Amino acid sequence: MERLSPRIRPVWLTAAIVQAAVSGGLLVGGAVGLTRATDLADAVGLAESTVVQGAIALAVVLAVVRLALAWLRYSVWRFELREDALYIERGVLTRVKTVVPFVRVQHVDSQRGPVERAVGLATVVVYTAGSRSADVAIPGLRPDRAEDLREELRRLAIESEGEDAV
Amino acid sequence: MSGERGGDDGSEPARGSVDKSAEEGPSDSGSGGPAVGESGGSGPGAAESGGGGDPSTKLHPYSVPYRSLSRSFSTGSLFFFVGVFTSPGGGGDLLTLGAMVVVGIVLGIAYEIAYYQRFRYELTSDTFDVASGVVSRRDREVPLRRVQNVDVQQNVLQRALGLAAVNVETAGGGETEVVLHYVGEAEAERLQRLLRTGAREDAGQDGVESTEPGREPDEEELLFAIQPNELAILSVFTIDPGASLLATIALSFASGFDPTALVPLAPFEGGLPGSGLIALAWAALLFVLVAWIVSAVLTFSRYYGFRLMRAGEELRYERGLLQRYSGTIPLDKVQTLTVEESIPFRWIGYGSLAVETAGYAPGQSGSGGAESAVPIAERERVRALARSIEPFGDPGLESSPKRARERYVVRYGAVVAAVVAAGYAVDAATGALGDWYVLAVLALAVPVAAHLKWANRGFAVGERYFFARTGFWKRTTKVVPHYRIQSVVDTRNVFQRRRRLASVTADTASSAAFFGRAATAYDIDARRATELREDLNDRLQERLRERKRHRLAGGEPPADAGADGERGEGRAGDATGA
Numbered sequence A: 001m002e003r004l005s006p007r008i009r010p011v012w013l014t015a016a017i018v019q020a021a022v023s024g025g026l027l028v029g030g031a032v033g034l035t036r037a038t039d040l041a042d043a044v045g046l047a048e049s050t051v052v053q054g055a056i057a058l059a060v061v062l063a064v065v066r067l068a069l070a071w072l073r074y075s076v077w078r079f080e081l082r083e084d085a086l087y088i089e090r091g092v093l094t095r096v097k098t099v100v101p102f103v104r105v106q107h108v109d110s111q112r113g114p115v116e117r118a119v120g121l122a123t124v125v126v127y128t129a130g131s132r133s134a135d136v137a138i139p140g141l142r143p144d145r146a147e148d149l150r151e152e153l154r155r156l157a158i159e160s161e162g163e164d165a166v
Numbered sequence B: 001m002s003g004e005r006g007g008d009d010g011s012e013p014a015r016g017s018v019d020k021s022a023e024e025g026p027s028d029s030g031s032g033g034p035a036v037g038e039s040g041g042s043g044p045g046a047a048e049s050g051g052g053g054d055p056s057t058k059l060h061p062y063s064v065p066y067r068s069l070s071r072s073f074s075t076g077s078l079f080f081f082v083g084v085f086t087s088p089g090g091g092g093d094l095l096t097l098g099a100m101v102v103v104g105i106v107l108g109i110a111y112e113i114a115y116y117q118r119f120r121y122e123l124t125s126d127t128f129d130v131a132s133g134v135v136s137r138r139d140r141e142v143p144l145r146r147v148q149n150v151d152v153q154q155n156v157l158q159r160a161l162g163l164a165a166v167n168v169e170t171a172g173g174g175e176t177e178v179v180l181h182y183v184g185e186a187e188a189e190r191l192q193r194l195l196r197t198g199a200r201e202d203a204g205q206d207g208v209e210s211t212e213p214g215r216e217p218d219e220e221e222l223l224f225a226i227q228p229n230e231l232a233i234l235s236v237f238t239i240d241p242g243a244s245l246l247a248t249i250a251l252s253f254a255s256g257f258d259p260t261a262l263v264p265l266a267p268f269e270g271g272l273p274g275s276g277l278i279a280l281a282w283a284a285l286l287f288v289l290v291a292w293i294v295s296a297v298l299t300f301s302r303y304y305g306f307r308l309m310r311a312g313e314e315l316r317y318e319r320g321l322l323q324r325y326s327g328t329i330p331l332d333k334v335q336t337l338t339v340e341e342s343i344p345f346r347w348i349g350y351g352s353l354a355v356e357t358a359g360y361a362p363g364q365s366g367s368g369g370a371e372s373a374v375p376i377a378e379r380e381r382v383r384a385l386a387r388s389i390e391p392f393g394d395p396g397l398e399s400s401p402k403r404a405r406e407r408y409v410v411r412y413g414a415v416v417a418a419v420v421a422a423g424y425a426v427d428a429a430t431g432a433l434g435d436w437y438v439l440a441v442l443a444l445a446v447p448v449a450a451h452l453k454w455a456n457r458g459f460a461v462g463e464r465y466f467f468a469r470t471g472f473w474k475r476t477t478k479v480v481p482h483y484r485i486q487s488v489v490d491t492r493n494v495f496q497r498r499r500r501l502a503s504v505t506a507d508t509a510s511s512a513a514f515f516g517r518a519a520t521a522y523d524i525d526a527r528r529a530t531e532l533r534e535d536l537n538d539r540l541q542e543r544l545r546e547r548k549r550h551r552l553a554g555g556e557p558p559a560d561a562g563a564d565g566e567r568g569e570g571r572a573g574d575a576t577g578a
Helices: A009-035 A040-044 A048-076 A112-120 A143-160 B063-086 B094-118 B156-161 B185-200 B230-238 B243-254 B275-303 B341-345 B379-389 B402-430 B434-457 B494-496 B511-515 B528-553 B559-577
Strands: A078-081 A087-092 A093-100 A105-112 A122-128 A135-141 B120-123 B127-132 B136-143 B149-155 B165-170 B178-184 B219-227 B307-311 B316-318 B322-330 B338-340 B348-356 B372-379 B458-461 B467-470 B472-483 B487-492 B499-509 B519-525
Touching: A009 A112, A009 A135, A040 B219, A048 A087, A078 B120, A078 B494, A093 B528, A105 A143, A122 A143, A143 B402, B063 B094, B063 B156, B094 B338, B094 B341, B120 B185, B127 B178, B149 B156, B149 B185, B156 B165, B165 B185, B178 B185, B185 B322, B219 B379, B230 B275, B230 B528, B316 B372, B338 B341, B338 B379, B338 B528, B341 B348, B348 B379, B372 B379, B402 B434, B402 B458, B402 B494, B402 B499, B402 B519, B458 B519, B458 B528, B467 B519, B472 B494, B472 B519, B487 B494, B494 B499, B499 B528, B519 B528
Parallel strands: none
Antiparallel strands: A078 A087, A087 A093, A093 B487, A105 A122, A122 A135, B120 B127, B127 B136, B149 B165, B149 B322, B165 B178, B219 B307, B307 B316, B316 B322, B338 B348, B338 B472, B348 B372, B458 B467, B467 B472, B487 B499, B499 B519
């Protein structure tokens, strides 16, 4: 089973920090705003500061969970080119294992977003005609590996010769 | 060989058609209209006869006045507002406004005439070509073997005028591939037949000519016609999603937009305790009653005269009281069969059957994604019809392990706990609910609910099909041919992992699964799930190899005919196997 490039870990961690900052800011800001503007705290029978502190605590907990998930995501992520299918394992809380038969591959993309370009990574996206998992992305690949993988998937898809895509 | 990846159209396997130019926007601007003369129609009535020297055909000439009617309304009102805003002083005098509206209507009609003049379609031996567009033009070629469903719709006015709308669906894309608004009734029927059978003619034969009088279309065999009692049951027990909205509108009108008009407020004014709740309950009851009636009427008119026919390798259905629908379901494009036995129907021994393809169904928002092949029939009848489409055997369904049921107990227990807690919170905050702890009675229902959920779930892997059943209220059994599987997804969340459970979904290209109803074996043993995952993939590969062998060895005619012949064979083999 192939793993992703470890360089994806800081990317995911950074993304988690940004997300945590945004959602934490909204949460705490919302709590401050609500307690200032309304007498919600009084209605529940709590002091204003307690509500705000609670919001901060919640934001911190959520941030820690987010970071932990981002950290663990890397260790869970695995993929493999099997004889007749692409096999992917991912997901920390909900573990998802996907089998995409090469026959069903419609097309393959390799993508490099701005962040990925900055850290020298690439993503390969495999599309099927399915309705649920119509596109499966493999992030955190070194650019040359992404190119290779894309080519290989393309070759395998052609070799498997599906009769009809749907 | 119908292998598309190796074929000439391999570059775009998912899309059903090729566009030669940019898409025409939803251009309402009507500015290109006046350029076209009104006398140019060389053969407007030629729709039925196939069009003289020019093989391409125009829409029905009546489509101009019909389309103009709705178009001129929108452009007229648009220019009305333009008039209001541009006229000095803001209000605008009547004359200017009237003139603007006339300009709008004229532009709308001119646009429709231009649209009619520009619109050409042609059925060749292997493609359906459509050239359209007033402002930006579009030539579209749809390979006939990519056609999924062909639907014909007629509302009351269109029926009076003898018009029909034809929608041609292909896989891929989020919209109907080709829309013909509008052609004549006979032409619609001809297209519906030819867009499917034309593809099956020998390559050399011209699909259009071959159906000139003399060659009878495939014999139609009536599979199912809805009986009055079935229609009555269906109408009474079906909840139409649009009904609540219509009921709201109906009630608003009935009450003269005064919500208190229909609610007896006398006791409320008396200030009796709880009278507010009674008034609320009365309003709710009234609403439910009206919604129910509306729903029954809608369902009745939707499925009135439902007939399902089989003609060769496709199903054809007709339905509708005011708005007539008819559609074809190509049997060689069937992705999934869904047998649904919802609760009141199941108790009286009825069920329904839906056939899912990769195309988009007519009135899809209303009917919820899948095409009802049979909206209601006795259970055995439904099974027999389903088997005539895909000859599956009688699978003994494997149920989930008992610990899955424990999981549901915990889940429903948590829900009840949350309800009780909410009751307590409401009581603590407002004091409105006296005996909040009475809600705890709900806990008695938890084991029953958990058991029912567990008992209704099951899955099976047959020789050629994957079966998955779920749901107590709406028990749904999905039948997926192995070779239709697109991917297999195995998911295990935290709670499932604790109990060594997993859910395995066999994804297909069925468009109905977009709405979250794929074939899934829920909460099965984790080890079994791993097995199932590999098994499904292996069976898919095996079936594909088998089909390929048939195709290569059988010496069947090339292209799709090969796939069809092979399919027929597979069917016979399956029938004996089952």
